[in-house]
Amino acid sequence: MSRSGFVARFALPAALVFLAAAPLSGQPSDDDCLVCHGDSGLKGGQGQSLFVDGAKSAASIHGSAGISCVDCHSDLAKVSDFPHAGKLKPVACASCHEAAAAAVGQSAHGSAHSGPKPFAVLCKDCHGTHEIRASADASSRTFSLNIPETCTACHLSRVPNARGPGFVGQYLQSVHFRALSKAGLNSAATCVSCHGGHDVRLVDDSRSKVARPNIISTCGACHAGIERDYLEGVHGKAYVKGSRDVPVCTDCHAEHDIRSPADLGSIVYATKVAAVCSRCHDDESLARQYGLLTSRLKTYAASYHGMASKSGETRVANCASCHGHHDIRPSNDPRSSVNPANLAATCGTCHAGAGVNFSKGRIHVVSERTENRWAYTVKIVYLVVIGGLISVFLAFIAADLYRRLRGRWTR
Ligand code: HEC
Ligand code: HEC
Ligand code: HEC
Ligand code: HEC
Ligand code: HEC
Ligand code: HEC
Ligand code: HEC
Ligand code: HEC
Ligand code: HEC
Ligand code: HEC
Ligand code: HEC
Structure with missing residues (x-):
């Protein structure tokens, strides 16, 4: 539409309506703006749509709180000549949401964090513009069930990924996303549960919710019983003392590609557990540092259980069947499942009637010098x-x- 055509079709009637409806002093009302912007065909200079759905806007959190168009588009607050001049200042959400703006500014998405960013992330990228709702509202872009879509709009491909393309997308195969999208379970982990909303940090920042010192409590916020068990075990006790060498949740379950252990794709699927544990327990330098016994995998692999497991048998014992998985304890701890006093019961979970004699034989038999x-x-x-x-x-x-x-x- 040409400029003059536009004026003929919109500006003149609008101006008339405006003159009739507006109080002589004071700001233009929403209806004044919607005279033009309520037309679904209204387009700007670059052909972009300038349509604003008045009903949606009125039903938004701002509409219902009585915030008007010009509260946000403040450079039009004092204008009475329509159509108004072209380019407007970007809306300053910060003028009313100071705390939120400060938090976002400090985050990986804000300007305060050092290092080059591929592009700026704005409030509207996560919240939208005219249809903003409270996060508890199911139609909000920041409602739990809608979070993955909001974040993956950038993080599937627009933002480069140090861990390789596809790393973030693995979340979409996880038990958490399935629970969210298939079962509608809004207590399952979303991007925000693990990374924060406004306080998202670079993953190598020690304040990140997924940094090693914080990851246990991040997962533990929902998996509280597992956090408790883990902290009582040998790994957890060393973790609390600051050890970086013990496994945390994500070492045994992956970061995004978290699956049910019964799922063949899980890194702790029964036949894969040995590989996860022996990454550390067959590591000579780690073993020397902590005075651990090595050859755990070798001796397990040579056992009946190990050979059967290798051929895909899931019912035989893996490391976790005998040692437990979250509250693993050294064998000299009376509460350890492999303490001599408890071994008969441990073997007995699978070998009905296993007595003390059955369980007496050494499991990890080795003849190497160090052992x-x-x-x-x-x-x-x-x-x-x-x-x-x-x-x-x-x-x-x-x-x-x-x-x-x-x-x-x-x-
Ligand atoms: C008489 C019709 C008319 C009225 C009334 C009107 N506008 Fe516009 N508005 C336009 C046109 C035409 C454009 C496109 C300007 C351009 O691209 O040069 C526009 C553009 C805009 C833009 C986009 C500017 C940009 O930077 O891309 C915003 C925001 C806007 N109007 C808000 C408002 C608000 C808020 C009101 C009420 C206070 C209002 N308009 C009233 C016709 C109108
Ligand atoms: C909560 C603040 C807020 C309110 C209230 C608001 N807008 Fe906007 N509007 C925005 C933001 C944010 C943008 C995106 C451009 C920017 O960042 O400045 C925008 C963009 C626009 C545009 C450009 C086209 C588009 O959709 O991107 C028009 C036209 C517009 N607004 C008109 C209106 C009208 C008319 C009203 C009242 C019915 C209104 N706005 C109320 C925040 C608001
Ligand atoms: C990376 C996405 C993202 C960006 C960018 C973002 N927000 Fe949010 N915002 C969220 C999420 C997610 C929530 C829901 C609360 C939560 O789970 O943390 C939220 C909640 C809110 C809330 C309600 C809760 C509160 O803290 O009072 C306000 C207000 C808000 N955001 C304003 C803003 C403003 C203003 C900006 C820009 C300065 C902004 N947001 C930028 C994702 C974002
Ligand atoms: C003129 C002041 C003003 C401006 C500008 C403004 N807001 Fe708001 N915002 C409010 C008010 C008032 C509420 C309602 C507060 C309430 O009911 O708790 C609100 C509520 C919200 C909420 C929902 C809070 C919740 O409880 O979940 C979000 C999200 C939000 N605003 C984001 C934004 C974003 C994004 C922008 C910029 C595009 C923006 N606001 C601009 C005043 C403003
Ligand atoms: C269950 C927790 C969890 C969920 C849910 C989750 N993440 Fe992550 N995310 C992590 C962990 C853990 C890391 C890796 C931290 C590290 O490398 O130390 C990570 C890393 C990242 C990284 C950095 C990748 C890089 O370049 O190194 C981005 C970006 C990211 N996640 C975005 C997302 C997005 C977007 C979603 C939702 C679609 C999401 N995450 C869901 C836990 C989670
Ligand atoms: C508009 C695009 C956009 C949206 C939407 C967005 N992000 Fe980002 N995100 C970025 C950019 C750009 C960076 C900065 C990357 C950098 O500095 O290397 C970033 C960084 C991150 C990082 C740090 C990555 C690292 O390398 O350590 C995480 C984690 C993250 N975002 C999570 C989220 C979550 C969670 C959401 C949804 C609530 C979200 N992002 C929404 C663009 C976006
Ligand atoms: C040393 C490796 C290891 C660590 C560390 C670990 N897990 Fe596990 N986890 C496992 C194994 C192995 C299983 C499967 C056990 C089975 O098959 O019964 C499992 C099972 C689970 C399950 C399924 C329920 C269950 O108990 O069988 C959940 C949920 C879980 N882990 C969450 C966590 C969380 C949260 C953390 C961190 C607080 C964590 N895990 C730390 C190895 C680990
Ligand atoms: C916001 C809460 C929340 C957070 C945070 C969370 N989870 Fe979960 N997780 C759940 C829920 C809910 C389920 C159950 C999904 C289902 O059964 O469909 C689940 C399921 C799982 C399962 C599969 C259990 C099974 O038996 O199928 C594993 C493993 C798991 N989570 C590990 C983790 C790890 C590791 C972290 C941290 C990196 C984490 N979760 C963070 C809520 C959460
Ligand atoms: C990321 C490396 C890592 C992974 C993975 C790991 N561990 Fe450990 N584990 C350690 C370290 C380090 C110690 C020593 C902690 C200490 O004593 O402070 C340890 C201690 C132990 C102990 C006690 C040993 C002793 O002599 O006191 C047992 C038993 C054990 N782990 C079993 C397992 C099992 C079973 C798995 C797999 C489900 C596993 N670990 C996975 C690093 C790991
Ligand atoms: C059939 C049960 C069983 C399986 C399977 C098993 N273990 Fe053991 N493990 C034991 C018993 C019993 C002991 C204590 C006596 C011994 O050293 O033989 C032990 C001792 C250990 C120790 C020394 C801990 C201490 O406190 O003495 C580590 C470390 C260990 N196992 C790791 C593993 C790893 C890693 C795997 C899997 C590759 C594994 N185990 C598989 C039963 C098992
Ligand atoms: C998770 C279940 C499970 C646990 C725990 C377990 N086993 Fe087994 N074990 C099996 C299965 C299944 C077989 C294969 C065939 C059978 O028994 O019929 C097997 C086979 C064996 C065999 C060789 C075949 C035979 O029956 O003579 C021995 C020896 C053995 N187990 C000893 C032990 C000892 C000792 C323990 C405890 C330290 C133990 N197992 C714990 C499941 C388990």
Whole structure:
């Protein structure tokens, strides 16, 4: 539509309506604006729609709180000539929401955080503009069930990902997203439960909710019983003391791709548990540092359980069946499931009627020097003696043969 066509179609009638409806002094009312902006065909210079749905806007949290168009579009508050001049100042949400604006400013999305950002993140990117609702309202973009859509609008591909493309998208396969989207369970974890809303931090910032020192309480906010069990176990006790070497929730369950352990895709699916534990428990330098026994995987793999597990059998014991998973304790702790006093009961969960004798055999049988000095020494002595005997015997035969052959040749 040309400028003059526009004036003929809208500006003149609008101006008339305006003159008729507006009080002589004071601000233009919403109806004044909607005379033009209530037309669904209204377009701006770049062809962008300038339509505002008056009903939606009135039903928004701002509409119902009595906030008018010009409370937000404040440069039009004193204008009485319509159509108004082109470019307007961006709406300053901060003028009424100081605390929210300050928090966002300090976050990974705000300007205060150092480092180059690919683009600015604004209030309207998460909240929208004219249809803003309280977060508890099911139609709000910040309502729990709608959060993944709001955040993935940028984080699936627009924002580069240090952990590789697809890392954030893994959330969409997780048990949490399925619970949210399929079962409508709004108590399942959304992006905001783990990262915060206004206080989102870079993941390597120690204040991030997903930073190592905070991740247990972040998951524990919902999985409270598991947090308690974990903190009572050997890993949790070391975690509280500040150890960076013990596993946290995400080491055993993944960050975004969290699944039910019964799901084949879970990293703690029965046949995969051994790989998760032995990443650390077969690590020589970690073992030396903590005085741990190594060869856990090797000895497990050589056991009946290990071999069956390798071939895909899920009913046999994995590390967690014997040791527990969240409240793992050293075997000398009387409450440990592998303490000699409890072993019969532990084996008994699968081997009905397993008695003390059944469970007596060593599980992690090894003959390596560091683990069993005597077995190792006997093995070495045996090898040396046998080897020596065979060599002496061979030397004797060779010497005898030589003597006989030489006698024949000289003859
Ligand atoms: C007579 C019709 C008319 C009335 C009344 C009117 N506008 Fe507009 N408005 C327009 C037109 C035309 C444009 C496009 C201007 C352009 O692109 O140059 C526009 C553009 C806008 C823009 C976008 C500006 C930008 O930076 O892209 C906003 C926001 C806006 N109007 C808000 C309001 C508000 C708030 C009111 C009521 C106080 C109002 N308008 C009343 C016709 C009107
Ligand atoms: C809660 C604040 C708020 C209120 C109230 C509000 N707007 Fe807006 N409006 C915005 C924001 C934010 C934008 C996006 C542009 C920007 O950031 O300045 C916008 C954009 C617009 C645009 C440009 C087209 C678009 O949709 O992006 C028009 C036209 C407009 N508003 C008209 C109105 C009219 C008419 C009313 C009253 C019925 C109104 N606004 C009430 C915040 C508001
Ligand atoms: C990255 C997305 C995001 C951005 C950007 C964002 N918000 Fe929010 N906002 C949320 C979420 C999510 C909630 C819901 C509360 C929660 O779970 O933390 C929320 C809640 C709110 C609330 C209601 C709760 C409260 O704290 O009083 C207000 C008001 C608010 N935001 C205003 C703003 C303003 C103003 C800006 C811009 C300065 C802004 N938001 C930017 C995501 C965002
Ligand atoms: C003129 C002041 C004003 C401006 C400007 C303003 N708001 Fe509001 N906002 C309010 C008022 C008043 C409420 C209603 C508070 C209430 O009922 O708790 C509100 C409520 C909200 C809520 C819902 C809070 C909740 O309880 O969940 C959000 C979200 C929000 N505003 C975001 C924004 C965003 C984003 C902008 C900028 C586009 C903005 N506001 C601009 C005054 C304003
Ligand atoms: C169950 C908790 C949880 C949920 C839900 C979750 N995240 Fe994460 N997110 C994490 C953890 C843990 C990390 C990795 C932290 C680290 O590397 O130390 C992470 C990392 C990230 C990163 C940084 C990736 C990089 O470049 O290194 C982004 C961006 C991110 N998440 C966005 C999201 C978005 C968007 C959603 C929702 C679609 C979401 N997250 C849902 C826990 C979660
Ligand atoms: C408008 C696009 C946009 C939206 C919407 C958005 N983000 Fe972001 N996000 C960004 C940008 C840009 C960065 C900064 C990346 C940087 O600095 O490297 C960022 C950074 C992050 C980071 C830190 C990543 C890192 O590398 O450590 C997390 C976590 C994050 N956002 C989570 C969220 C969550 C949760 C939501 C939804 C509530 C959300 N984002 C919504 C654009 C967006
Ligand atoms: C050392 C590895 C490890 C750590 C650390 C860990 N988990 Fe687990 N978790 C497991 C294993 C293995 C299973 C599966 C046990 C099974 O198959 O019965 C599991 C099961 C679960 C389950 C399913 C319910 C259940 O108990 O069987 C949830 C929920 C869970 N973990 C959450 C967490 C949370 C939250 C944290 C952090 C506080 C955490 N996990 C820390 C290994 C771990
Ligand atoms: C906002 C609450 C909330 C947070 C935070 C949360 N979860 Fe969950 N989680 C849930 C709910 C609810 C379910 C149950 C979903 C279902 O059963 O469909 C669940 C399910 C799980 C399961 C699958 C349990 C099973 O037996 O199927 C695992 C594993 C899990 N969460 C691990 C974690 C980890 C690890 C973290 C932190 C990185 C975390 N959760 C953070 C609420 C949460
Ligand atoms: C991220 C590395 C890591 C992972 C993964 C891990 N652990 Fe550990 N674990 C440790 C460290 C470090 C210690 C020593 C803590 C201390 O003593 O302070 C330890 C201690 C133990 C102990 C006590 C050992 C002793 O001699 O006192 C047992 C048993 C144990 N872990 C079993 C498991 C099982 C079973 C799994 C898998 C479900 C597992 N761990 C996964 C690092 C790990
Ligand atoms: C069938 C049950 C069973 C399975 C399966 C099992 N363990 Fe054990 N584990 C034990 C018993 C019993 C002990 C204590 C006596 C011993 O050392 O043989 C033990 C000892 C340990 C110890 C030393 C802890 C201490 O306090 O002495 C670690 C570490 C350990 N196991 C890790 C693992 C890992 C990792 C796996 C999986 C690769 C695994 N275990 C599989 C039963 C099991
Ligand atoms: C999670 C279940 C589970 C636990 C716990 C478990 N086992 Fe097993 N175990 C099995 C299954 C299943 C088989 C395979 C076949 C069968 O018993 O019929 C098996 C086989 C065995 C075998 C070889 C086959 C046989 O029956 O002679 C031995 C020996 C054995 N287990 C010892 C133990 C000992 C000792 C413990 C406790 C330290 C233990 N198991 C704990 C499930 C388990």
